[in-house]
Amino acid sequence: MKPVKVGVLGLGTVGGGTVNVLKRNAEEIARRAGREILVSRASARHLTQQRICDTQGMSLTVDPFEIVNDPDIDVVVELIGGYDLAKQLVLTAIANGKHVVTANKALIALHGNEIFAAASKKGVMVMFEAAVAGGIPIIKAIREGLSGNRIKWLAGIINGTGNFILTEMRDKGRDFADVLAEAQALGYAEADPTFDVEGIDAGHKLTILASIAFGIPLRFDKVFTEGITQITRADVEYAEELGYRIKHLGVARNTEQGVELRVHPTLIPKRRLIANVDGVMNAVLVCGDAVGPTLYYGAGAGAEPTASAVVADLVDVVRAMTSDPENRVPHLAFQANAIVDTPVLSADDIKTAYYLRLTAEDKPGVLADVSRILAAHQISIEALIQKEPLAGESSVPIIMLTQQTLEKEMNAAIAEIETLATVTGKVARIRLETLG
Amino acid sequence: MKPVKVGVLGLGTVGGGTVNVLKRNAEEIARRAGREILVSRASARHLTQQRICDTQGMSLTVDPFEIVNDPDIDVVVELIGGYDLAKQLVLTAIANGKHVVTANKALIALHGNEIFAAASKKGVMVMFEAAVAGGIPIIKAIREGLSGNRIKWLAGIINGTGNFILTEMRDKGRDFADVLAEAQALGYAEADPTFDVEGIDAGHKLTILASIAFGIPLRFDKVFTEGITQITRADVEYAEELGYRIKHLGVARNTEQGVELRVHPTLIPKRRLIANVDGVMNAVLVCGDAVGPTLYYGAGAGAEPTASAVVADLVDVVRAMTSDPENRVPHLAFQANAIVDTPVLSADDIKTAYYLRLTAEDKPGVLADVSRILAAHQISIEALIQKEPLAGESSVPIIMLTQQTLEKEMNAAIAEIETLATVTGKVARIRLETLG
Numbered sequence: 001m002k003p004v005k006v007g008v009l010g011l012g013t014v015g016g017g018t019v020n021v022l023k024r025n026a027e028e029i030a031r032r033a034g035r036e037i038l039v040s041r042a043s044a045r046h047l048t049q050q051r052i053c054d055t056q057g058m059s060l061t062v063d064p065f066e067i068v069n070d071p072d073i074d075v076v077v078e079l080i081g082g083y084d085l086a087k088q089l090v091l092t093a094i095a096n097g098k099h100v101v102t103a104n105k106a107l108i109a110l111h112g113n114e115i116f117a118a119a120s121k122k123g124v125m126v127m128f129e130a131a132v133a134g135g136i137p138i139i140k141a142i143r144e145g146l147s148g149n150r151i152k153w154l155a156g157i158i159n160g161t162g163n164f165i166l167t168e169m170r171d172k173g174r175d176f177a178d179v180l181a182e183a184q185a186l187g188y189a190e191a192d193p194t195f196d197v198e199g200i201d202a203g204h205k206l207t208i209l210a211s212i213a214f215g216i217p218l219r220f221d222k223v224f225t226e227g228i229t230q231i232t233r234a235d236v237e238y239a240e241e242l243g244y245r246i247k248h249l250g251v252a253r254n255t256e257q258g259v260e261l262r263v264h265p266t267l268i269p270k271r272r273l274i275a276n277v278d279g280v281m282n283a284v285l286v287c288g289d290a291v292g293p294t295l296y297y298g299a300g301a302g303a304e305p306t307a308s309a310v311v312a313d314l315v316d317v318v319r320a321m322t323s324d325p326e327n328r329v330p331h332l333a334f335q336a337n338a339i340v341d342t343p344v345l346s347a348d349d350i351k352t353a354y355y356l357r358l359t360a361e362d363k364p365g366v367l368a369d370v371s372r373i374l375a376a377h378q379i380s381i382e383a384l385i386q387k388e389p390l391a392g393e394s395s396v397p398i399i400m401l402t403q404q405t406l407e408k409e410m411n412a413a414i415a416e417i418e419t420l421a422t423v424t425g426k427v428a429r430i431r432l433e434t435l436g
Numbered sequence: 437m438k439p440v441k442v443g444v445l446g447l448g449t450v451g452g453g454t455v456n457v458l459k460r461n462a463e464e465i466a467r468r469a470g471r472e473i474l475v476s477r478a479s480a481r482h483l484t485q486q487r488i489c490d491t492q493g494m495s496l497t498v499d500p501f502e503i504v505n506d507p508d509i510d511v512v513v514e515l516i517g518g519y520d521l522a523k524q525l526v527l528t529a530i531a532n533g534k535h536v537v538t539a540n541k542a543l544i545a546l547h548g549n550e551i552f553a554a555a556s557k558k559g560v561m562v563m564f565e566a567a568v569a570g571g572i573p574i575i576k577a578i579r580e581g582l583s584g585n586r587i588k589w590l591a592g593i594i595n596g597t598g599n600f601i602l603t604e605m606r607d608k609g610r611d612f613a614d615v616l617a618e619a620q621a622l623g624y625a626e627a628d629p630t631f632d633v634e635g636i637d638a639g640h641k642l643t644i645l646a647s648i649a650f651g652i653p654l655r656f657d658k659v660f661t662e663g664i665t666q667i668t669r670a671d672v673e674y675a676e677e678l679g680y681r682i683k684h685l686g687v688a689r690n691t692e693q694g695v696e697l698r699v700h701p702t703l704i705p706k707r708r709l710i711a712n713v714d715g716v717m718n719a720v721l722v723c724g725d726a727v728g729p730t731l732y733y734g735a736g737a738g739a740e741p742t743a744s745a746v747v748a749d750l751v752d753v754v755r756a757m758t759s760d761p762e763n764r765v766p767h768l769a770f771q772a773n774a775i776v777d778t779p780v781l782s783a784d785d786i787k788t789a790y791y792l793r794l795t796a797e798d799k800p801g802v803l804a805d806v807s808r809i810l811a812a813h814q815i816s817i818e819a820l821i822q823k824e825p826l827a828g829e830s831s832v833p834i835i836m837l838t839q840q841t842l843e844k845e846m847n848a849a850i851a852e853i854e855t856l857a858t859v860t861g862k863v864a865r866i867r868l869e870t871l872g
Contacts (some may be wrong), residue, residue: 021584021726031774032583034763120560135727137581144580145565147468148457148747198647273709273733283731283794290457291571291744295719296566297709298730308727311584323759327470338467379631 003036007067009089010080010286011044014130015102016052016304018077018310023054029311034319037311052303054244065258068093075317077310078392079171087111094118099321101313103130103306107166108219109204112211115332123325127313132205132283133158135305136298137312142334143212143288149214149288153253153264154436158205160280160300161196162191162228162248166265169280170236170245176229198227199248199263206250207285210261214254214342215334219261222344226264235322235357236401238315239267242383244355245275258343260350267355267401267432273297274435285435293435311368348408353382353432356400356414361422362389367398369420377413379405395424439472441593442852445525446516447480448541450566451737452488454513459490465747472638472748479516482604488739498773498831509752513746514538523547530554530562535757537749541744545640545656548568548647552767559761563693563749568711569718571732573748578722579648579769585724587649589689591702591871593639596623596663596716596736597632598684602701603714606672606681612665631842635684635699638683642686645720646697650690650778651770655697660782662700664808674835675703678819680791681711682866694779696786703791703837709733710871721871725780729871746797784844785825789818789868792850794857797858803834805856813849814815814843831860838867 006022019039022029030036032419042055043064061067062064063133068076068089076093078100080086080144086107086368093100094115102108108128109116119126129139142151151234163182180197183189195201203223211218228248244267253260253271268275274294277283282300287293299305320328362364367386383401402410415429442458444451458465466472478491479500487506497503504512504525513531514536516522522543528535530551538544544551544564555562568593578587593599596759597619604615616633619625631637645669647654664684675682680703689696704711709731712745714720718736723729736742756764768775802872803822810817816839825832838846 003703004775025584026585028586028651029584032766034766040569135724136730141573142575142582143734144752145576145748146744147751148461148465150461150746152466155730265571276709276712288454288463288571288744290740292735292741294572296577296730296732299728304449304726308584308724311726312581315578315583319763319765320759322763323681323756327758328466329755330470334467335470353585379441381469394661436444 001035003038004042004074005038006075006077006314007070007073007074008039008042008077008079009064009067010401011042011051011053012079013052013303014306014310015079017307019053019055021304021307021311029315033315035318037314039317041070041073041179042294043067060111065087068098069096073098075099075314078104083110088143088188089117091118094122094124097122097124098124098316099309101317103310105131105201105204105208109207109218112208112218116336119331120336122210125317125320125328127317128208128329129313130306130309132297133284134204134302135308136282136284136296136300136302137309138209138284138296139212141296141353142195142209142294144329146286146288146291147333149290152287152289153251154209154250154284155212155274155433156284156361157247157277158284158300159196159202159248160249160282161192162202163277164280165197165247166228166246168233169231169233170240175232175233176231197229199225199315202248202250202263206261206263209250209258210252212333213252213286214259215332215339216259216342217339219344220287222261224262224350228265230428231265234397235428238357238385239384242401243270244268244315244432245270247275249433250434252364255345257349258345260345260349262347265430267430268435290351299389331338347417348406350407351404354402354410355406355430355432356402357428358398358417359395359424360398362394362396363422367421369422370398370417373413373416374402377409379403379409379413437470439730440510441474441476442511442513442750443506443509444475444478444515445503446498446514447478447487447656449488449744450746451478451515452845453743454515455489455491457743457747458580465751470859473750473754477506477509484753487773489646499690500525501528502703503622504534505532507824509534511535511537511750513750514540519543526708526824527554528550530558530560533558533560535561535753537563537746539746541567541637541640541644545643545654548654551690553771554768556772561753561756561764562767563753565749566742567645569720570736570738571719571744572718572732572733572736573745574645574649574720574732577732578645580765582727583769584725584728587690587722588725589687590645590720590722591685591687591710591869592645592720593683593710593713593718594686594720594736595632595684596718597629598617598638599713600624600716601633602664602667602684605667605669606676607812609669611666611669626781632681633665635661638684638686642688642697642699643869645686646688646695648769649688649722650695650776651768651775652695653775655780658697660698660783660786664701667866668864671866674793674821675791677821678837679705679706679870680704683711685869687869691781693785694781696781698783698786701866703866704871708871718756741797742821784842786843787840789840790838790846791866791868793864794834794853795860796834798832799845799858804856805858806834808817809849810838810854813841815839815843815845817847
């Protein structure tokens with residue numbers, strides 16, 4: 001049979017990795033797919049740059065539109081990233097009847113609904129395994145592997161940079177800013193680290209996971225995100241003392257009131273497998289009503305792990321390209337006409353347990369005041385540590401774990417606690433999930 | 437569209453769980469599959485038995501052949517287990533043009549080559565996600581999710597009973613026989629526990645995993661299996677002291693000399709995620725050349741976790757049943773004509789590191805003798821513990837970790853060590869894998 005002809009847009013890290021994997025494993029991949037998969041064209045910003053891949057046998061261009069408009073190309077692999085140009089290219093490829101594979105989480109999270117509608121109309125596939133958690137086949141696991149379940153919730157470490165920073169803070173007792181600077185020097189973190197440390201990148205990925213888990217449209221605008229910039233070394237240590245690890249999680253939960261979509265630092269019990277996922281590694285915990293908790297772990301970024309997902313999508317496309325479009329795996333796991341726009345809960349209505357840290361004068365009555373305020377908001381204290389004052393200081397840190405409460409109750413309680421004359425500064429608050 | 441009509445053979449634990457999941461999640465499943473999936477017929481040994489599922493609306497029979505011969509049935513779900521009858525039923529269903537879903541690992545491991553050949557001839561699908569690691573979508577992950585990789589090796593905790601026993605031995609300092617008796621009382625272990633504790637069940641599953649990972653035929657007859665019956669409480673404790681856990685692993689490795697297929701107790705570093713998979717849970721670590729190590733974790737048995745896999749297969753069948761049989765996901769991941777009968781290495785030619793425990797007289801020169809024998813076989817010692825003699829005893833336990841060596845060298849060395857006058861009894865030997 002004729003080889004499937006692929007056009008790759010973007011020959012950076014992931015593009016180069018994809019070309020390398022397709023070449024190195026060409027025989028193995030053809031044995032699986034039943035056809036050879038050939039990168040016949042690729043676009044890059046500069047034609048004469050040093051690359052991680054061999055471009056022999058490919059026709060190179062600086063204009064990606066040449067590729068999406070080339071009638072000889074069967075599948076377009078979009079690896080340039082970003083929003084506008086990528087969207088235009090993908091929509092043009094679809095309009096030209098080409099299947100698309102992309103690793104672009106931002107594109108899918110923000111424009112996926114429109115892109116999938118266009119793809120369904122043209123009967124082409126748009127695959128995006130590489131958009132979430134790099135090489136871990138998490139889209140496939142949820143979309144196909146757990147299709148018998150009502151997914152109750154999922155929680156993922158889906159940003160390697162953030163997890164690297166939190167792991168270093170814990171292992172080496174270092175401060176956030178210090179580790180971030182090192183991560184930037186090592187190339188793990190971007191010069192502008194906002195997307196990673198503020199949870200935006202994780203928010204894009206969570207949007208996609210929640211959609212395929214619950215059968216809801218992609219709603220990135222509804223994701224609550226909180227970054228890890230406020231996490232202190234002290235919080236990491238107190239959490240350990242209480243038997244917890246702090247991880248930056250994306251959490252999606254299917255509740256009777258609506259869907260929770262949130263990214264925030266989270267205390268999780270140390271004994272959970274996911275609490276032991278360290279460094280730049282990713283992991284996603286998915287709980288289905290039939291299967292119970294399942295976990296998927298692997299490299300969430302990097303040239304070849306991401307390429308692994310891109311190539312798996314290519315093999316899927318090859319295996320399904322002659323099939324009836326009506327009977328393929330739906331883009332968002334559920335049939336397009338069965339996607340239900342379940343309300344997404346506002347942050348106020350999310351229920352979690354909390355870790356609180358406050359600095360108080362070392363005087364009788366402080367704890368009584370704090371407890372009274374929490375009780376007035378129906379918040380129960382689960383555990384408490386009060387430390388000795390440091391030498392020469394008159395204030396002490398008080399650390400509390402609370403039971404589950406609505407976020408709005410916690411906001412109100414914290415506001416009141418902060419007005420106490422005996423409490424100094426802000427109350428630090430980190431959400432806590434048992435993931436049981 | 438008309439519902440897909442399913443006939444279920446066997447209404448025991450997994451059969452009942454499958455019916456329950458299909459009924460409870462009917463709407464959610466139809467939203468994913470695009471069609472209703474209806475169990476219209478089922479067979480059971482007795483028609484009037486108490487069951488875990490509601491059989492309303494199904495036509496029941498004691499004769500499973502009625503179902504595989506019923507022209508009205510689209511898909512047969514085989515959940516009766518065992519070899520002969522199951523094989524006959526599955527082959528009849530295939531001959532009648534029906535797709536088959538099975539949870540029967542023994543059937544696939546022993547007769548899969550024949551069954552898949554028959555299925556390919558008739559253009560029907562035979563799905564078996566539930567045959568390995570229960571609810572974990574591990575077949576799908578390897579067969580489709582990692583299809584861009586050359587799989588280098590995989591290692592799995594794929595027998596829950598064995599893992600429960602080893603976990604209890606470690607956590608509570610109990611003996612093997614004692615925990616086994618409890619597991620039998622709890623219903624985790626069969627009255628005849630041979631399949632579980634001797635590694636036969638794990639061998640069936642490993643056979644399947646290795647085949648789809650490496651593109652080789654199913655070769656259960658070539659799997660080396662060693663059970664956990666010889667593991668002592670002392671071994672578990674010494675392993676911990678050295679920074680390791682003992683797990684009963686199925687290991688498959690793709691080497692230049694051939695494929696290793698082996699099930700045996702294994703020391704693995706405590707810090708590995710898979711070393712922390714406890715109780716009846718299962719996990720499989722898969723290392724691809726592009727993606728690196730990935731891990732899949734979840735419930736490996738039980739009514740609903742297994743049903744989760746059966747139903748996912750049913751959804752896959754529904755999504756693909758109108759497709760061209762030539763372009764579907766191949767049964768064993770690789771195209772039938774691309775399966776290569778790579779030699780499977782004999783146990784003698786397997787290379788691993790070892791944990792050795794021997795009892796020696798507390799005399800000078802013993803260690804020198806033992807070290808000399810190991811050195812003569814080119815075996816290096818990596819770590820060593822020599823304990824004080826117990827009160828009133830003159831012999832001491834010596835524990836060693838060695839570097840990697842060929843099994844035949846180790847066998848020869850152990851035989852020589854056992855002839856030393858200063859060494860009492862047998863040398864206990866457990867393989868060690870760093871899984872790095």
